[in-house]
Amino acid sequence: MKTNTPQAPIRIAIVDDHTMMREGWRLFIENAEDLAFAWMAGDASEAVRKVDEDTPDVLVVDISLPDRSGLELIKDLRLLRPKLPMIAISMHDEKLYAQRALKAGARGYVMKSAPQKVLEQALHRVASGGIAVSEEMSEEILKAFSSGNATESKDSISELSDREFEVFVLIGQGKNTGQIAEALRISTKTVDVHKMNIRAKLGMNETGELAYFAIRWAEGQKTN
Structure with missing residues (x-):
């Protein structure tokens, strides 16, 4: 008789330069049943080192970091760990950054003001190989690709x-x-x-x- 093997929790790592945000993420992850907190980093250089030492299942990256842009960090890690799913987070509206984040190599974009349910759904979707953006943003991206404009447009x-x-x-x-x-x-x-x-x-x-x-x-x- 077969028994179902319990699925291992999704290990999440956080890159954010604000201590309160990092601790908030830690509490949120530790209180979720099927998520596990891996580690946290306060800047890009620390994040690169920690990813090399202990690659998580999903990496959450704040766009605004003190030493370099979070999007540049995502690009670097995409080369170092092509299979590492990453989510970009920011206080800015996703219309400003979502397409840039996806182009950099992130698998999702979530605003810091999003409800915990949305954050949790995004983590699960990205961990399972999906893309996590809002329905509105999904439509915008599909329209851009269908019209041939996407993020390849060369406007200033x-x-x-x-x-x-x-x-x-x-x-x-x-x-x-x-x-x-x-x-x-x-x-x-x-x-x-x-x-x-x-x-x-x-x-x-x-x-x-x-x-x-x-x-x-x-x-x-x-x-x-």
């Missing part, structure tokens, strides 16, 4: 690197150089370099022109 915004795009989004939110530096845990000099590169890619000469364009772009995203 898509030409920005992941970190440059983060800076651009924050400019669109009306944040100044110091506030952007604080939000991304980088120096004001680094922010200025990113702004210079963004202006070059967008064909702009003046800082004021960039701010105006970024704010108008952000307003357009809200109405789409």
Whole structure:
């Protein structure tokens, strides 16, 4: 007579630079029946080291990390561990980052404000080989691919690197150089370099022109 072997819990690792968020994830995972907490990391370099030492079943990566963009980390880990399922998390609306996250190699995108049920469903879906984005975002992605536009389009915004795009989004939110530096845990000099590169890619000469364009772009995203 056959007996059902209990399925091993899904081991989850977290990469987030905010201690409270990491602890919140730990509590959430430890209280879920079929999930198990593997480890946590506060930045990209620590995450790479820990993945090498102990590869989890699913890795949850915050997009905004102090040493480099979470999307860049996802790209690196995709090369190092092609079979490792990853979910990108962020405080930003998924319309801004979901397609970039999937293009980088993530299998899902979840906002930090999502209910625990949505987070749990996303972890299970990604662990079983699926893609975890909202129904609305799924439709947007399908429309993009069916029309041939997808993320391969070469508009000026898509030409920005992941970190440059983060800076651009924050400019669109009306944040100044110091506030952007604080939000991304980088120096004001680094922010200025990113702004210079963004202006070059967008064909702009003046800082004021960039701010105006970024704010108008952000307003357009809200109405789409």
